[in-house]
Amino acid sequence: MTDQNEPKKDEFPQPAQLSPEARAAQKRRNLWLGLALLAFVVLVALTTFIRLSTGTGIAGRM
């Protein structure tokens, strides 16, 4: 026995279909976000390295 209200398979929400322009814009945004994240990691690593090499640790800044 099946439920009459149960949606058929083809009625399930489908992933959003982006236009080629929207897809390209999304890819560009993702690329910039990735680069920004990488830059942030590099900057944190650099500041940590300089602090350690110059002998001014976290405690020294407090």
Added chain:
Amino acid sequence: MTEMTATEEKRHGTAGDYVQLMKPRIMMLVVFTAVAGLVAASGVTGISMHPLMAAIAVLAVALGSGAAGAINMWYDSDIDLVMKRTSTRPIPSGAVPRDEAIAMGLIMSGVSVMLMWLASNWLAALLLAFSIFYYGVIYTMWLKRSTPQNIVIGGGAGAFPPVIGWAAVTGNTPLDAWILFAIIFFWTPPHFWALSLLAHGEYQKAGVPMLPVTHGAKATRFQMLAYTVILLAVSLTPVMTGLGGWVYAVVAAVLGIGFLSFAVRVWRSKAGDSDAAPADMKLARSMFLFSILYLFLIFAAVIAEHGAGLYFPLTGGVR
């Protein structure tokens, strides 16, 4: 506030739209004055900062400025849509969704404060956090729509960068740092009101209580003159404390007289009045442009003296 776009057609945001969200022209002035504070602190105290750490501290100030700009554009998207001058900004034009703008503003705020703390000290990071809060919340969300003194009090937000730069180097904020703050603070009203004399109709349409809208153009022109006189006096105090030498003194005096000349001519004109001649409006615009040059050259003189070895003291100073 509701989601609004100037055009029905969907636009896909480019990297340029996200850069515009950070108000890059304001960011340039913010970075320049922060560098001046950093260089002056180093020159006056003799304390040096690791060049890379100094660069990261300056980057943190730039990011903080961009974050505050994004928060401002997020909150003001409704009035930006109404005003012609701002209707092409990323949110009202539909290029950037509002929720993305606020997310960007908040994330960049956190990143900038954290980077500042890592690159310098907690005081500089705290001042940066407060300046973002000052611009994004105190000015944008509270003062701008509630009082004609909005840009006078709100000007404090834009005045913080040299203090932050100074604190990044020394870990404290002496009188000289606050004098640089005061120069920007008293520069802001005549600078911004010169622009609002040209666009007060737009502000009225958007319901923003700018001084020309609430008190009229004549009262605005008088207050511009009053603040310019105060600015002229404040801009010469670095000479008394020893922060400014001969180069600074000459630059500040000459530019100050030029700024005062503009303020007097605008005060005597009908700029902003309904029967103002085109020449009057042109004069207000010229004063606005001159004010940008003024601030740039004043802080360039500070950098030249303390960063390029052009400091020739006039007095022993009171420091």
